[in-house]
């Protein structure tokens with residue numbers, strides 16, 4: 006730490022992303038990214054004229070991209086905010102609405118970035134414990150007047166809350182914001198995006214990093230009332246007007262239009278997930294009901310930390326959280342059928358060794 010660091014950050018613990026080691030080739034199932042390439046339309050969009058045009062700044066209003074998203078989600082471009090990954094979109098939510106003196110709440114087990122943002126932006130955060138079955142304690146959010154941020158489906162549990170429960174939270178207090186982080190919504194779940202007309206206190210955040218296979222392009226968006234989006238854009242223009250590169254905008258616009266490809270990819274992941282879950286259960290694993298592109302698994306005799314290390318030695322990266330309540334579980338991203346076959350093969354040999 007230099008002696009110049011702003012004292013308010015002295016205690017800050019930054020977010021720790023899933024590792025990206027380069028010592029060998031790994032089957033990478035530790036960050037819920039996608040193992041398949043983005044839509045072929047993306048490659049087409051990243052053309053020579055686009056590259057030659059990069060001497061100029063791109064459109065800071067990102068209108069083509071916002072229009073494309075608006076069309077798919079049946080809202081207006083004025084109801085869409087776009088950012089450099091949904092992490093940045095969430096960051097702009099904090100900066101625009103919470104930073105300084107707001108009070109927010111989220112579950113004790115959820116996406117780790119919410120606590121980091123709260124610390125970064127000086128927000129008073131309260132956590133509500135998930136119930137023993139890891140489901141969200143809806144009543145706790147109905148009772149409090151704090152702003153709410155929920156990942157739905159939640160990570161790393163993979164469990165999903167029905168939209169009717171989110172509506173209860175929205176209705177309980179219309180003077181507080183409810184941010185729903187839908188990073189995994191495409192894997193067969195219902196989005197809250199159609200509710201933004203009905204609830205002016207709702208912000209729905211989504212990403213291109215999971216179902217749209219574009220984690221490295223850094224693309225995310227929010228859908229909300231046009232007043233909320235106007236506020237967020239004002240703060241964006243007060244901080245970094247050109248937050249998305251021309252390349253990312255072109256990639257995102259092409260990807261969001263290719264709804265058939267999205268559907269195909271999601272179907273494949275869900276099929277591979279179900280097959281993986283079934284096989285792991287037959288090997289004695291307990292697995293939470295996944296509504297995402299990852300599974301959260303535990304085994305009665307194979308300790309999750311050991312399972313993580315043994316998989317790693319065999320060239321497979323997964324995500325282990327040595328934290329209260331979840332240290333018995335391992336999070337495994339669903340990759341291609343071939344990758345999951347390798348996971349199952351290695352898992353069987355690990356189990357043979359401990360039995």
Ligand SMILES: *Cc1c(COP(=O)(O)O)cnc(C)c1O
Pocket residue numbers: 037089090091092093116156160186188211212213214220223224225
């Ligand atoms: C992956 C993930 C994000 C971040 O996505 P980016 O768009 O890559 O920044 C946000 N929220 C949750 C719950 C995630 O799992």
